[in-house]
Amino acid sequence: MTALNPSQLNPSSKCVAIIGGGYAGMAAAVELAAAGIQVTVFEAGKVLGGRARRVERASLSSHTTVNKPAPLDNGQHLVIGAYSELLRLMKQCGVDLDAAFLRQPMRLQVEPDFLLECPRLPAPLHLAVGLFRAKGLSWRERWALIRAIQGAKWRGWQLRHDMTVAEWLQAQRQPDGLISRFWAPLTLAALNTPLELASAQVLLNVLRDSLGGRRAASDLMLPQLDFTELFPAPAAEYLKKLGGYIRLGQRVKAIDGNTGGWYLDDDDQRFDAVIVATAPHQTAKLLAEVEQTRVLAQQLAAWPYQPIVTVYLQYEADVKLSQPMLGLSDSFSQWVFDRGVTHDCAGLIAVVISAQGLHSGLSHDELALAVQAELHLRLGLPDLVLQQQVITEKRATFACTPDLVRPDHRTEITGLYLAGDYTAGLASMKGASRGEYPATLEGAVRSGVKAAQAVLKDFKGIAL
Structure with missing residues (x-):
């Protein structure tokens, strides 16, 4: 995707309000500002990033800090080389990608014994070799994995009709051991939805752009910055340099307008367009007050969600994992990250538990103790x-x-x-209402870019 050339527009009198300073909102802001539009971002919180933001925690210290503890993130998010729009906008905002990420070829290690590692070979050889050499699988399981992925590739990564991942795996005759060690952890990591409920088509979309793309597209890119510094903060600086504004700590409670202009709350500042880039339940509250969008508001108010729990454990400084990221099968702990490697916080381990499960009934203290016991037993x-x-x-x-x-x-x-990872995204440009991507940083950024491009085209008088 590329932004429209500013010379194609006469934007000098155009002003756009963006409600929400997460990845979707900031992506829209960068795209619009680059086209010469004056942008004002309203963010209710004190920190940019939305559901991927920096969290200051004085109670959790890092051995690498002297005056104050290192910040945490409100969750862990994985980036892969296929996240082209996120990486493009980060670079556009002046972020050094080599410093921002620890980049390595695809390596999925799930304890106790599974390992899929794709070597630095041209595609599709990297995938073929990786699948052939996958460890911890019997030959029957190895062949089943190759058959499923190659079969999906031959079919253009498209299903005739969507189904759950569990149903698709059953149709592909995937063995139970392979499901527990590979497909279940992968589905939770990519879609944050249990495979019994998750969309098989969306999972195939992710596999298409990663394992089915260029060799570099499958690279794992572990952030070495907190999620506010990774993109939203540099985007804010980029926006300010182009005459835009960031209003932190300002929650928008009402929007009012039409073709004659838009106004937020009781402010008399007029905007030519508004992009609502908040979570569905927050967007629903704003849209419910507007007659033409009440049906949409009702839909968004009932939007289905899944949780993510991150357990941060501070060990002595010499404690580390064998790899920056490890998976665990058949346990509360799903993915374990060594922030001593990625964030220079020695001894700090982050454990991610995606979606609802048996852990949901535990208190924070109970869950932390259970996770500690698992890491002691499984990882030493x-x-x-x-x-x-x-x-x-x-x-x-x-x-x-x-x-x-x-x-x-x-x-x-x-x-x-509207902008947000929940929107139709690229699929909406093709006449479909099913989004291509799950709730990822890339999905959010793509939605922001598409919302911005819709604004620019409407200003120009071009229908999508």
């Missing part, structure tokens, strides 16, 4: 920690279920747009 980490912190995002992502109908970027009202 000490059975005692110096400090712990549990962060739960109850509405971390939408539940990525089959045939979920997602709203378009345009609403029923001219000048009012």
Whole structure:
């Protein structure tokens, strides 16, 4: 995707308000500002990033800090080389990608014994060799994995009709051991939805752009910055340099307008368009007050969600994992990250638990103790920690279920747009209402870019 050339527009009198300073909102802001539009971003919180933001925690210290503890993130998010739009906008905002990420070829290690590692070979050889050499699988399981992925590739990564991942795996005759060690952890990591509920088509979309793309597209890119510094903060600086504004700590409670202009709350500042880039339940509250969007508001108010829990455990500084990222099968702990490697926080381990499960009934203290016990038993980490912190995002992502109908970027009202990973995204440009991507950073960024491009085209008088 590329931004429209500013010379194609006469934007000098155009002003756009963006409600929400997460990845979708900031992506829209960068795209619009680059085209010469004056942008004002309204963010209710004190920190940019939305559901991927920096969290200051004085109670959890890092051995690498002297005056104050290193910041945490409200969750862990994985980036892959296929996230072209996120990487493009980061670079556009002046971020050094080599410094921002620890980049390595695809390596999925799930304890106790599974390992899929793709070597630095041209595609598709990297995938073929990786699948052939996959460890921890019997030859029957190895062949079943190759058959499923190659079969999906031969069919253009498209299903005739969507189904759950569990149903698709059954149709592909995938053995139970392969499902527990590979497909279940992968589905949770990619879609944050249990495979019994998750969309097989969306999972195939992710596999298409990663394992089915260029060799570099499958690279794992582990952030070495907190999620506010990774993109939203540099985007804010980029926006300010182009004459835009960031209003932190300002929650928008009402929007009012039409083709004659838009106004937020009781402010008398007029905007030519508004992009609502908040979570569905927050967007629903704003749209419920507008007659033409009440039906959409009702849909968004009932939007399905899945949680993500991150357990931070501070060990002694010499404690580390064998790899920066490890998976665990058949346990509460799903993916384990060594922030000593990625964030220079020695001894700090982050454990991610995606979606609802048996852990949902535990208190934070109970869950932290259970996770500590698992890491001690499965990975040999000490059975005692110096400090712990549990962060739960109850509405971390939408539940990525089959045939979920997602709203378009345009609403029923001219000048009012939506952005967010829950929107139809690229699929809306093709006449479909099913989004291509799950609730990822890339999905959010793509939605922001598409919402911005819709605004620019409407300013120009071009219909999508």
